[in-house]
Amino acid sequence: MLKKEVMTLNDYYAHFEVEEGIIRKVITEALSNGGDYCDVYFQHQISNYIGLEDKAVNRAYSNVDFGVGIRVLKGDQTGYSFTEEITPQAMQLAAKTAANIAASGKPVNPVPLKLHSHSNYYPIETLWEEVSIDKKMPYLQTINDKVFALDSRVIKSTIWFANQTAYMLFANSEGRVVYDYQPMGLILVSCTAEQEGRREQNFFNLSARNGIEFFTPANVDRLAKEAVNSTVMLFDAVKPKAGEMEVVLAAGSSGILLHEAIGHGMEADFNRKGISIFSDKINQPVAEKFVSIVDNGTNPHIRGSINIDDEGNDTEETVLVENGILRSYLHDRISANYYQVKPTGNGRRESFRHAPIPRMRNTYMLPGPHKKEEIISSVNKGLYAEMFSNGQVNIGGGDFTFYVKSGYLIENGKLTRPVKDVNIIGNGPDVLKNIVMVADDLKMAEGGWTCGKNGQGVPVSQGLPTVKVSKMTVGGIN
Amino acid sequence: MNNKERLALAEWAMNLTLQKGASEASVVIFRQQEVKIEFRDKKLETLKQSIQNSLSLQIYVDHRYSENSTNDLRKGSLEKFIEDVVTSTKYLAQDEYRSLPNPQYYPENTNIDLKIKDEQYESLTLSERVKMAAEIEEVAMAQSSHIISTTAWCSDVHSLITRVHSNGFSGDFEGTRFSAGAEVTVKDKDGCRPEDWYEANTRFHKELPSSEMLGKNAAQRALRKMGQKKIASGRYNMLVENRVGNRLISLLTKPMSGQALQQKSSFLEGMQGQKIASEKLTLIDDPLLKTGMGSRLFDGEGLAAQRRTMIDKGVLQYYYVDHYYGKKLGIEPTTGSSSNFVFEYGTRKLEEMRKDIREGILITGFIGGNSNPTTGDFSFGIMGSLIENGEFTKPIYEMNISGNAKEFWNQLVEVGNDPYPYASCQSPSLFFEKISFSGV
Numbered sequence: 001m002l003k004k005e006v007m008t009l010n011d012y013y014a015h016f017e018v019e020e021g022i023i024r025k026v027i028t029e030a031l032s033n034g035g036d037y038c039d040v041y042f043q044h045q046i047s048n049y050i051g052l053e054d055k056a057v058n059r060a061y062s063n064v065d066f067g068v069g070i071r072v073l074k075g076d077q078t079g080y081s082f083t084e085e086i087t088p089q090a091m092q093l094a095a096k097t098a099a100n101i102a103a104s105g106k107p108v109n110p111v112p113l114k115l116h117s118h119s120n121y122y123p124i125e126t127l128w129e130e131v132s133i134d135k136k137m138p139y140l141q142t143i144n145d146k147v148f149a150l151d152s153r154v155i156k157s158t159i160w161f162a163n164q165t166a167y168m169l170f171a172n173s174e175g176r177v178v179y180d181y182q183p184m185g186l187i188l189v190s191c192t193a194e195q196e197g198r199r200e201q202n203f204f205n206l207s208a209r210n211g212i213e214f215f216t217p218a219n220v221d222r223l224a225k226e227a228v229n230s231t232v233m234l235f236d237a238v239k240p241k242a243g244e245m246e247v248v249l250a251a252g253s254s255g256i257l258l259h260e261a262i263g264h265g266m267e268a269d270f271n272r273k274g275i276s277i278f279s280d281k282i283n284q285p286v287a288e289k290f291v292s293i294v295d296n297g298t299n300p301h302i303r304g305s306i307n308i309d310d311e312g313n314d315t316e317e318t319v320l321v322e323n324g325i326l327r328s329y330l331h332d333r334i335s336a337n338y339y340q341v342k343p344t345g346n347g348r349r350e351s352f353r354h355a356p357i358p359r360m361r362n363t364y365m366l367p368g369p370h371k372k373e374e375i376i377s378s379v380n381k382g383l384y385a386e387m388f389s390n391g392q393v394n395i396g397g398g399d400f401t402f403y404v405k406s407g408y409l410i411e412n413g414k415l416t417r418p419v420k421d422v423n424i425i426g427n428g429p430d431v432l433k434n435i436v437m438v439a440d441d442l443k444m445a446e447g448g449w450t451c452g453k454n455g456q457g458v459p460v461s462q463g464l465p466t467v468k469v470s471k472m473t474v475g476g477i478n
Numbered sequence: 479m480n481n482k483e484r485l486a487l488a489e490w491a492m493n494l495t496l497q498k499g500a501s502e503a504s505v506v507i508f509r510q511q512e513v514k515i516e517f518r519d520k521k522l523e524t525l526k527q528s529i530q531n532s533l534s535l536q537i538y539v540d541h542r543y544s545e546n547s548t549n550d551l552r553k554g555s556l557e558k559f560i561e562d563v564v565t566s567t568k569y570l571a572q573d574e575y576r577s578l579p580n581p582q583y584y585p586e587n588t589n590i591d592l593k594i595k596d597e598q599y600e601s602l603t604l605s606e607r608v609k610m611a612a613e614i615e616e617v618a619m620a621q622s623s624h625i626i627s628t629t630a631w632c633s634d635v636h637s638l639i640t641r642v643h644s645n646g647f648s649g650d651f652e653g654t655r656f657s658a659g660a661e662v663t664v665k666d667k668d669g670c671r672p673e674d675w676y677e678a679n680t681r682f683h684k685e686l687p688s689s690e691m692l693g694k695n696a697a698q699r700a701l702r703k704m705g706q707k708k709i710a711s712g713r714y715n716m717l718v719e720n721r722v723g724n725r726l727i728s729l730l731t732k733p734m735s736g737q738a739l740q741q742k743s744s745f746l747e748g749m750q751g752q753k754i755a756s757e758k759l760t761l762i763d764d765p766l767l768k769t770g771m772g773s774r775l776f777d778g779e780g781l782a783a784q785r786r787t788m789i790d791k792g793v794l795q796y797y798y799v800d801h802y803y804g805k806k807l808g809i810e811p812t813t814g815s816s817s818n819f820v821f822e823y824g825t826r827k828l829e830e831m832r833k834d835i836r837e838g839i840l841i842t843g844f845i846g847g848n849s850n851p852t853t854g855d856f857s858f859g860i861m862g863s864l865i866e867n868g869e870f871t872k873p874i875y876e877m878n879i880s881g882n883a884k885e886f887w888n889q890l891v892e893v894g895n896d897p898y899p900y901a902s903c904q905s906p907s908l909f910f911e912k913i914s915f916s917g918v
Contacts, residue, residue, distance in 0.1 A: 058572070059570070060545075062563060065549055078525070078526075079525045156743070192742050192852060242880065243918065274627055276671070277670065277671055392845050394845060397706065397861075397875060398670065399845060399859070401846030401859035421850050421853070422857050425859045425878050473708065473917060475857035478713050
């Protein structure tokens with residue numbers, strides 16, 4: 001295997017057993033029916049998982065994915081095909097299939113390919129392919145020992161170590177060629193504890209676009225401690241009362257609020273079709289002046305960062321809301337053309353099997369003027385939401401949810417009893433208006449968040465300072 | 479690759495795995511052909527066609543276990559892949575319960591026709607598919623001037639699976655699946671843009687409903703959401719539409735898994751033979767159902783498919799126990815995964831059940847939410863309609879239901895006679911009393 005530091009365009013051509021001449025022929029074939037534009041996306045992805053259950057690392061899973069996707073655009077229409085055999089014949093056949101989206105027009109000659117260089121937001125020390133299974137196993141054993149040593153109520157623990165690398169090579173009919181190496185690591189610790197015949201379960205995980213060096217002794221400690229603490233606290237947990245109340249979101253993974261309440265609605269494909277609740281709202285006030293929200297692909301080593309998007313466009317910090325004013329959608333190539341704006345680097349895909357669509361990267365709110373303590377003490381009766389598992393949104397209705405695994409009741413300005421397993425539901429534009437306080441303590445989520453859209457999952461992250469929303473509907477008990 | 483070549487490749491990979499040092503192995507070769515058409519704004523939006531292949535390998539090296547898959551089926555690449563994964567497996571801890579299933583659990587007869595393959599699949603043309611998607615969009619758009627966008631689709635999949643085990647099992651699976659439907663967005667006077675969808679999934683192309691029916695249903699569902707509001711929190715009677723019943727069934731099936739039991743994260747541990755739900759609930763897992771979307775002759779471990787009444791009049795009869803967790807728990811395996819859910823159905827359709835409801839809420843969809851199989855706690859976002867004096871009076875959304883599965887399933891008072899035909903879970907409409915809703 002080649003060392004990443006020295007890999008050149010020619011190394012990537014060799015890796016996929018292609019050369020510029022073949023790629024240009026494929027593009028020519030793909031545009032032979034009159035398509036406006038074509039891109040080819042080569043990908044080699046290696047995923048490994050090892051698992052600990054009942055105190056032993058006794059299972060491993062691996063997957064190798066290798067192929068090329070060929071896309072032809074005719075206006076905003078998409079023809080797509082892929083092949084897992086990277087031979088000139090198989091690629092020509094896939095190109096012919098994708099070409100069918102267009103029915104007329106004259107063939108175009110593709111221009112010579114020119115390398116487009118980009119920054120690297122996730123340099124790593126050792127390629128994941130060079131980290132053998134025996135080097136990863138001790139992490140799981142160490143965490144497992146810590147989990148059981150931390151609390152005698154722990155009865156079971158399962159731990160997963162997952163890592164992934166993807167080599168991607170992209171070329172298009174405008175002559176751009178780019179390549180990238182995309183690493184990812186994740187450890188997830190799940191824990192079950194028992195107290196007086198009652199059982200509770202919870203989990204904690206850390207993930208980053210990084211190498212094995214991400215799992216420092218401090219992070220290993222945190223994985224064990226947080227998994228145990230978040231589980232045993234549930235023995236004291238109660239269910240809140242059902243209905244609307246003030247909700248304070250803890251700094252960090254609470255950024256899931258932004259992902260669901262505004263992020264998806266700002267993906268430009270929904271707006272191009274007029275089906276988002278944010279359609280026609282650009283440059284209008286949507287929140288208080290101290291609310292600014294961005295979607296950024298350039299945060300070093302953060303899970304949702306990308307050096308280059310999956311249509312070969314540079315990534316950036318895209319401002320969704322600037323001092324309360326709605327500013328920019330998240331664009332892919334089709335929508336950027338439609339709106340006649342510069343692409344924002346949000347064209348992403350799960351793999352070579354899918355055409356890219358507008359997707360989030362790391363979505364977060366910038367720090368505001370308030371203090372965390374000030375926010376909590378301002379709440380008479382409400383909920384402090386801390387750990388989350390999942391969320392969802394209806395793009396046009398604007399109703400969105402996120403599931404709170406654990407948090408606390410706030411009573412008379414103080415955190416009191418823990419709460420567990422409540423769904424929170426709100427409406428995107430209403431909730432943005434109801435953000436009444438934003439603290440100065442922005443924190444990024446560190447877990448293994450994956451966003452699903454149109455059957456495609458992509459890694460993302462999110463962040464939030466401590467935030468107070470004046471009312472949201474909490475799924476409690478009547 | 480034809481069937482014979484696939485079987486030959488599977489056997490070659492299995493033998494090589496054994497040669498490299500595995501004590502047992504199983505190989506699955508998977509092929510999938512797929513076409514997907516999306517139609518919007520009177521034109522083809524997306525055309526996608528593909529064929530994919532992959533090989534997956536379960537390896538047992540003296541009770542050390544790994545599962546590995548690749549789609550790079552060139553022999554040279556496969557040889558290196560197999561050598562690498564056998565070597566990696568040797569590092570893992572031994573687990574005495576890891577082995578291929580005892581051959582007594584394999585199917586005796588693999589020549590049963592489950593009616594899941596449409597022989598006409600290959601003759602379906604691209605233009606027929608495009609025409610149907612175009613018709614669905616046209617029908618939907620014609621239903622109302624409030625409609626701002628319709629995306630209609632037609633897609634189909636042809637799947638082939640070849641499975642061989644080193645202790646003497648080999649089997650094939652071949653099936654087709656056709657989907658057609660639409661998602662419709664409408665705009666109401668408040669600027670809200672509610673959306674809804676309608677889709678049919680069938681094993682045979684001729685069983686798909688007409689474009690007329692698909693387009694109209696999708697549009698009407700979205701139109702009914704115009705002006706949706708949340709209402710007061712409280713306990714309401716709840717009628718659940720058949721197509722979303724599966725979300726509630728999962729409150730029971732997640733903790734019914736052998737892994738959840740063995741890992742002490744199931745509130746149903748020790749409940750076999752006991753009442754866990756209202757006597758109105760009889761849940762049958764039927765893998766042998768003809769034309770079923772989840773039908774199969776053997777499961778993911780090669781275990782023979784068998785119809786089982788999992789919950790009989792509210793009493794838990796079986797867990798979902800695969801071979802591995804069965805050995806770990808010291809109990810007989812059933813199967814590790816569900817197939818088709820059929821029910822003991824009631825006597826009335828949703829519309830008839832609704833007529834008798836003085837005040838209640840109809841659920842037509844869930845949004846987000848989750849459940850905890852260890853404790854039974856759950857909380858889901860919902861959308862639907864208020865029912866007053868037997869009639870739907872206003873669309874509602876942005877509300878949650880919450881509770882605990884232990885009590886919740888005892889609040890079931892009626893099941894309909896209207897199984898949902900387009901999914902592996904053929905849930906009827908379900909009627910529950912006094913469920914906790916949170917809204918205003």
